Amino acid sequence: MGKKKGPKYNQIIEAAVKVIASHGYHQAQVSKIAKEAGVADGTIYLYFENKEDILISLFEEKMGHFVEIIRERISAELSVEDKFLILVKTHFEQLQADKYLAIVTQLELRQSNTELRLMINKIFKNYLLLLEEILTEGKEAGYFLADLDNRLARQMVFGTLDEVVTNWVMKDCKYDLLASAEPVHNMLLRAFRA
Amino acid sequence: MGKKKGPKYNQIIEAAVKVIASHGYHQAQVSKIAKEAGVADGTIYLYFENKEDILISLFEEKMGHFVEIIRERISAELSVEDKFLILVKTHFEQLQADKYLAIVTQLELRQSNTELRLMINKIFKNYLLLLEEILTEGKEAGYFLADLDNRLARQMVFGTLDEVVTNWVMKDCKYDLLASAEPVHNMLLRAFRA
Amino acid sequence: MGKKKGPKYNQIIEAAVKVIASHGYHQAQVSKIAKEAGVADGTIYLYFENKEDILISLFEEKMGHFVEIIRERISAELSVEDKFLILVKTHFEQLQADKYLAIVTQLELRQSNTELRLMINKIFKNYLLLLEEILTEGKEAGYFLADLDNRLARQMVFGTLDEVVTNWVMKDCKYDLLASAEPVHNMLLRAFRA
Amino acid sequence: MGKKKGPKYNQIIEAAVKVIASHGYHQAQVSKIAKEAGVADGTIYLYFENKEDILISLFEEKMGHFVEIIRERISAELSVEDKFLILVKTHFEQLQADKYLAIVTQLELRQSNTELRLMINKIFKNYLLLLEEILTEGKEAGYFLADLDNRLARQMVFGTLDEVVTNWVMKDCKYDLLASAEPVHNMLLRAFRA
DNA sequence: CATGAATGAGCATTCATTCAT
DNA sequence: AATGAATGAATGCTCATTCAT
Structure with missing residues (x-):
């Protein structure tokens, strides 16, 4: 079964x-x-x-590799700054690649019961770990502020990217989401930079 | 009736x-x-x-003045910087004031898919207008970057604050949300500052 | 009470x-x-x-005198034939006089539960008694067929008049009901006549 | 479905x-x-x-062929007089055949006020067409009065038969309904005969 | 493996009636 | 006598899940 x-x-x-x-x-x-x-x-x-298992599996299958793909792309990169840019770009790119999926994950699945949403958050745990790594690396390199609160910084990154994508979906995906990657990346970098 | x-x-x-x-x-x-x-x-x-009317009324009664309260508090303030701090603090303060209500508005009510969501968006629209004003004022004062994208900046502010509050609610409101106001405020300011 | x-x-x-x-x-x-x-x-x-008492009372008040009025008008008449004509004419006349009432008694009240309709039938018992009298008088006078079945004859009279009125109401009372009195009277008379 | x-x-x-x-x-x-x-x-x-569909289907299944059955039986008959007798007999016979059904169609279903009543009227319309044909045939054969009002005659037949059946149902179907066919038939014939 | 007919728990809303004022 | 706010019982329908074939 x-x-x-x-x-x-x-x-x-x-x-x-x-x-x-x-x-x-x-x-x-x-x-x-x-x-x-x-x-x-x-x-x-x-x-x-x-039924819930369908939705969770959907999310796992479709978004499970989400973080892995980002991770693969940034592995060889050098600067923290560039890693961050890759992260933002890949995040937007993947969601823009399948608009149906974007509608489902950004809007529809959020109407599910609270339990399902908690499970979705678990799937995002890897995302948070990745962010943690980048932030720590940035701090250690003296590139990010040493007294940056990692939790809040993570919430700022995820909250911002998620809100940008959600607004794009609510506007029927009719403009180029990827074009927002650079300016968003710049804002986030400035927020963290030493 | x-x-x-x-x-x-x-x-x-x-x-x-x-x-x-x-x-x-x-x-x-x-x-x-x-x-x-x-x-x-x-x-x-x-x-x-x-039943829906109960939820709409609940939201109106409890959140209807959310933006107005922020607006009242910042009206007399001088610097854009301080206005921003007041906004963040008041946002967190109001939601921390009634934890039951925070659970309802951050998690539960987002599961609805009807007229209620339109009402929620209406409330948020006023929030966005307020953010727009502050951003514009900051730009004109030369305090914020002139080439800042207002839409993205707004999404960063709202996305960040919302994500911070939601995480606090999901952690059973067991730490002091207001303590995050200052660091969040600093990150946002840095992101926008010229 | x-x-x-x-x-x-x-x-x-x-x-x-x-x-x-x-x-x-x-x-x-x-x-x-x-x-x-x-x-x-x-x-x-x-x-x-x-509530049921309202409807029963309505029927009693409005239709209670229905039979009395017919009875008063035929008391002085001589021939059975004329008595019958008066009965038919008065029946139609009274219902035509108040179209609202006709709608209520011919269509709406018949949607009430079976119990109420049994009570309505009780009120019509006097009508049946009157018909009985006329039929008996007609038989004794040798004017009506001696072997006429009184129950069936009564049902024919009531069923016919009721159906004629109901059809008139369903056609929005837009033709002259009273004009049907004479031809209906003639048909009924022929049915019973020796 | x-x-x-x-x-x-x-x-x-x-x-x-x-x-x-x-x-x-x-x-x-x-x-x-x-x-x-x-x-x-x-x-x-x-x-x-x-739920309404149950009732409509019930009526269609049980009463849908009501008129057809009458029509089949009278097709081969010769005299108008006999056709009429068959009609009355078959009407009573069919309703007497299933007393539960008679209760439902004569008393209970008349309490509905929706699409069901339209369906009932549709069934009756065929009945009225059949009556029309018989009446016309009778007139043309010189057997029925030439100046008979078809509408009123139809209402007399239907009103009488319906009232006779309803009374039988209200008396708990405890006497033989079919026994009334002949005397009712005679009364109706006399009413129409030239 | 696959089917799809059958299941039955669960719920917003109406409205006749009451009774404290 | 009159009010009208409050009551609470009562019901058609959906849909996730099962299981005999």
């Missing part, structure tokens, strides 16, 4: 994204997702524990 | 805040709110059109 | 007729009737046992 | 007839019908759109 692979597993996740994006979180019934995926309602439960 | 005053009106709103904060948005049935308020289910409908 | 007089008693009955005729039986709430009557909801219960 | 066949479909309709006949229209809750049918509440909605 709950086997996390097979072609149907992915079909169902893709269907969930599509259904939630086009009908909204509260109109995304299991039967609608099943129909979109081209499987029977009961089949869903061969691949997922319950 | 729908008389917007009387002691019962307030009792019901207080009961709604308490019930939503302790049981969550999706477990806040009308009958539970009525019981908490010490009235009959039907009595709710002498004061509110429907 | 339940005093069957006073100006308010009549006000309430008139209000009930008006409200039911214009809003329909299922939209005729006690509070709406009270408002139309210009009294408080509670006042209704000083004059009527309950 | 709303599949109009299968054994459960019929079970539910039969259950609805039984529940309405024994508890009355206003006490025929969906849950009571489901219980009587031996299915879960939700199962009802696999076969019917909503």
